[in-house]
Amino acid sequence: MSTTNKKWYSGMLSTEDWWSAWLGLFFFALGLLSIWGLDAVGWIAKPKTWEFSNLMQDFSWSKLIKTSSKEYTLHPLISLLVTYIIFTGLTSIGAYFQKLNLKKYLTGFTVIFAITWFAWIVGHEAHFNAINAVVKGKNQYEAFDLTWGLQLGGGFSYMLALAIGLAIGNFFKDFADKIREAAKPEWFIKTAIVLLGIKLGMMTIQAAGFAYELALAGAAAAFVAYLLFWPVIYYVGRKFFKLNRASAAVLSSGISICGVSASIATAGAIKAKPIIPIAVSTLIVVYAMFELVILPPLYTNIAPSHPIVNGAAMGMTVKTDGADAAAGAILDELMVSKHLKTHDEQWEEGWILSAAILTKIWIDVFIGIWSFILAIVWIRNVENKKHKEKIPWSEIWFRFPKFVLAYMLVWIIYLGMMYFSPDVLPDAKIGGNIVQGTFRKFMFMLTFLSIGVITDFGKLKGMGRLALLYALALFVFIAPVAYLVAYIFHHGMMPPLAQ
């Protein structure tokens, strides 16, 4: 058996990229049924903010979990069971077609689901989650009569899931191996990003000019990042770290573009031996974790008045879609919470995250074109070919991230409704809000846990020059310059206030 990309439709049923699109579009379509009065998504369980002593006095599951829609009057545990069955069933279909070991996947997903929900519920304990401000006419901090609280909003759940995942991945490696088959952060996050297309659609309806500007600024920033970061890292790698051409090129793409996918795409473009991108990818995944842990609180505290700049800078700095979206989500939660706490006004959630994602999506989109150009340059200027070789145009398509198509499709459908059938929007939003809210956040939670499980810091050992170059390039060059570029293109942009 082999997996090759021969036709334009190759991989449609066998890659996680396509399955992100299918799963995301399926949830999106379920949400749209609310236009016809059918609530097909309200069954999904969501955590409630709760307080420990209050729960201990009078335990009830309904204090911890509820359904996402009042249309469904299910017992909280039944709602959770339905959520488990539906998510396990749908992702198992995807796992089957991706040729994963279904038995291992089912076991792994069940464990990941359980731990994710544990982290999500614990993260909603009021001392971690509640913010001392009025939100939707209610101050939960005062309602629970708290004397102290971290006031981190939903960010604590994400950080807790990540911490548990990292603990499993680094201290319980045998256990991590048992559940690794279902730890698919890229699949989960790309599905979540497709669902975020709904949010982008709603944002466009709310503030069309701003949403378009955000998208275009993201494209410009991504373009600058390509032209600025890659040549500098390549030059430093060759000149000062004495890397060979292939390693320097692959590492440059990994550090400066979009992480693992860029390093594999670049290595493919220059036909490097696969061992190079495999080694570089290990490095990227581990460093992405440092970025994910360090940058969101750092940006929140040093630049609390530049939310969109912070989001865009995150998109350019944090490598891999999973880590970037995860960092964007934490940043969004932390910044919205901090602003609410300090200014008593609530930014609408999702805009900072969208800034991070949009920048990253543009970077992802360009990777196919970048690799194509690099392949031509390599053939003409580096390789000394005896035989005539041309780069197939299909290479751009095979490297194009397909989940972006679904993300754009979801956005375009919302734009279509806005322009051609605005009367259906209020009903569409009923299902859409649940899908881009609870569904998306659950996929994010799965991502945080999974990304921790697959990150093994021990793999940094023996990386030598590559690890040193990566660290220097990231913290001395990429992060500050990315922030500067983000500032140039996004300064002054602020999320609207929550309605």
Place this chain on the structure above:
Amino acid sequence: MEFLLTGLFYKAMQLDFTLTFTENQWVCYNSTFKTLANTLDEIDDNIEKYIREKHQNGVFKVKMFFDFDRFPLWHRQYMPHYFNRDLTFDIN
């Protein structure tokens, strides 16, 4: 049939191969031919030899499709494609 005649309107004959990688070597094969080499240039040379030995003169289009199953499972979620190659061999 090792050759796929690509129709009346095409001058060149086409050969399809699967390309993969073991620990140290590139491997290129189809149902009737297999070659291993340290570099892709050597692979190309071996294919040229094979064509010279087995076939008449002419222009041959050689397509190589990389088998992505050779990548570790956890990598495939990031990028499901490595590369394909389109080569032309003019055998006279």
